[in-house]
Amino acid sequence: MAVLTMAKAINDGLRAAMERDPKVLVMGEDVGKLGGVFRVTDGLQKDFGEQRVLDTPLAESGIIGTAVGLAIRGFRPVCEIQFDGFVFPGYDQIVSQLAKLHFRSQGRVPVPVVVRIPFGGGIGAVEHHSESPEALFAHVAGLKVVACSNASDAYWMIQQAIESDDPVIFFEPKRRYWEKAEVDLAATPTPLHASRVVRPGSSLTLAGYGPVLKTCLEAASAAEADGHDLEVIDLRTLSPLDLGPVFDSVRRTGRLVVVAEAPSETSVASEVCARVQEECFHSLEAPVLRVTGFDTPYPPSKCEEDYLPDLDRVLDAVDRSMGW
Amino acid sequence: MSAPQDWTPPTSSTPSSRPGPDHVVAGLKGTDEGGADLVQLLTPEGERVPDPRFDSYAADVDVEALKDLYRDLVLVRRFDREGNALQRQGQLGIWVPLLGQEAAQIGAGRAMAPQDMAFPSYREHGVAWARGVDPTELLGIFRGTDHGSWDPKATGFHLYTIVIGNQCLNATGYAMGQKFEGKVGDGPDSEATICFFGDGATSQGDVHEGFVWAAVYDAPVVFYCQNNQWAISEPTERQTRVPLYKRAQGYGFDGIRVDGNDVLACLAVTRWALEECRTGNGPVLIEAFTYRMDAHTTSDDPTRYRLADELELWKLKDPIERVRVHLVRSLGVEPEFFDGVQAESDALAARFRQHCVDMPAPGPERMFSQVYAEGSPAVDAQREAFLAYHSSFEGV
Secondary structure (H helix, E strand, O other): OEEEEHHHHHHHHHHHHHHHOOOEEEEEOOOOOOOOOOOOOOOHHHHHOOOOEEEOOOOHHHHHHHHHHHHHHOOEEEEEOOOHHHOHHHHHHHHHHHOOHHHHOOOOOOOOOEEEEEEOOOOOOOOOOOOOOHHHHHOOOOOEEEEOOOHHHHHHHHHHHHHOOOOEEEEEEHHHOOOEEEEOOOOOOOOOOOOEEEEOOOOEEEEEOOOHHHHHHHHHHHHHOOOOOEEEEEOOEEEOEOOHHHHHHHHHHOOEEEEEEEEOOOOHHHHHHHHHHHHOHHHOOOOOEEEEEOOOOOOOHHHHHHHOOOHHHHHHHHHHHHOO | OOOOOOOOOOOOOOOOOOOOHHHOOOOOOOOOOOOOOOEOOEOOOOOEOOOOOOHHHHOOOOHHHHHHHHHHHHHHHHHHHHHHHHHHOOOOOOOOOOOOOHHHHHHHHHHOOOOOEEEOOOOOHHHHHHOOOOOHHHHHHHHOOOOOOOOHHHHOEOOOOOOOOHHHHHHHHHHHHHHHOOOOOOOOOOOOEEEEEEOHHHHOHHHHHHHHHHHHOOOOEEEEEEEOOEEOOEEHHHOOOOOHHHHHHHHOOEEEEEEOOOHHHHHHHHHHHHHHHHOOOOOEEEEEEOOOOOOOOOOOOHHHOOOHHHHHHHHOOOOOHHHHHHHHHHOOOOHHHHHHHHHHHHHHHHHHHHHHHHOOOOOOHHHHOOOOOOOOHHHHHHHHHHHHHHHOOOOO
């Protein structure tokens, strides 16, 4: 059992995938000598060479567009986007080509590309460095979208994403990069597209993903003092959503609070709420609630403590739900 | 910051304050011959003219080979005209005509080796033909039954790309892959990629980024710009201040302008460019200087933005007629050959037409098919639910 930061876990996962399959490439701005702005790709170019770890020119459409071409050729590129808010110059290639080529070609042209995006706030960054655009990708048919929340998942999920024949948008919670966790390098991992109960409970279901998972677990511990036994579910896969465990949980607890950093309107959290009311209507004891970022652009970082769902806002929602 | 109070925007009639040779884009009007750098082997009058640099790349084109090229041009034009007619008859939702660009496409397509890969835009019916894609396989895109039914890997001809310029990056990435796999060099299995786009696409960021990536990775990709003078209603001077082929110099690779209505020159120049790429001297930008003689698509109305005189002038440079004249006057080809090509084109047109009306609708399963390589529970559930709903109408 290794104890790794999330950043190192992803690095080790990339290394394992590259060792297994010579067609796996890592590409992006500064991913080579520098090891990426978060050092997630540290040391890979030294060990695998400049043809497998490509320091690219500085243009996101170019990174994604050439990755699509390399995938058509038979490679498995893993693209790094430096920050969430910088993905949009590459969004056209992601939506118009990466997501649609398999469908357009009736399966003749798979495009097994992984796009890694460090996402979310909480690091005191300037504009465009703290966004949560996952709903924009989850809404696009043809893409698969996942978010890891801890080092163990990160280690396994990045390898599973690379092995997938579908394009995967891989969200990494950047404010959790330096948090350590045990990683069982010999484990049988949870499937990539599966949500998971990470804390069983009976009073209320808390569902979240990525950076807020830790907040959810802290809320569950804090709520124990009030006599509430919260179940926490890590959604992990945002497209396709795996809501079976959420439905099962809500049928037992009768209550659901969904937590995410992204703005609430038409979000992944909204979709979870809609599907739960469709499937679990007769089990619900209270309205399904969301605790999210606000429907504003991401604010200046001195405001982000108010913007991000914190322990108090989650507990407040728990209290409101339990009050019904 | 607000504009000064006395600032007024310049009007469109304000003359440019920056005159100079680079401001004048050579060859934008119907009377233009394409400039002094234009590579041409066969004049519009059907006269073979020497070119010391490129003659060797067409040296093997004997009478029989030139007759084959003529046949290509005629057949491609014929099914293109049928596509146009089928749209007018309501059989196709839209058609994208290639009229006038047959030589640019056949020359480039026939220059490719079997192992090469082409990344087309959406007007490359002639390149499709040269790559062995049956023309009937183009119909589904425009009739709405599929997004391209041919196998890109088997044909070396990628699917059409509708978003302007996207394919330049995809082609560059593919070419990088060819290089990474060691397919660049003097060996018999060396490969190259060719990417097709129009003059309008050169304004897109993806084309610029494709040039950057191709240059810094020495990717074996030929960028083949068919400058047909118009991007729907916007003329080339709305895209550039310099002749398009000269842009290559700024990226650090060769650019060349060829008479896009001269199939022999297009063949020779593209052969040279592909060879440059295969042997590691790429990328190369080719500007095939041509003219779109029909509308942008069947939804377009070029009479709103261009003069009929322009079209009449370009008709004098027709890519097919000059080959026919050369075959008859200089090479003595008998009328029977042309009669045979005509008959063949009639048969192709009839088959094309019949196939169009015979194409079955794909059915609702198509919507849910192959969205993901590994499936998706959500899509699977929607398919099952909708097909059950759909079948509930059976017998009603």
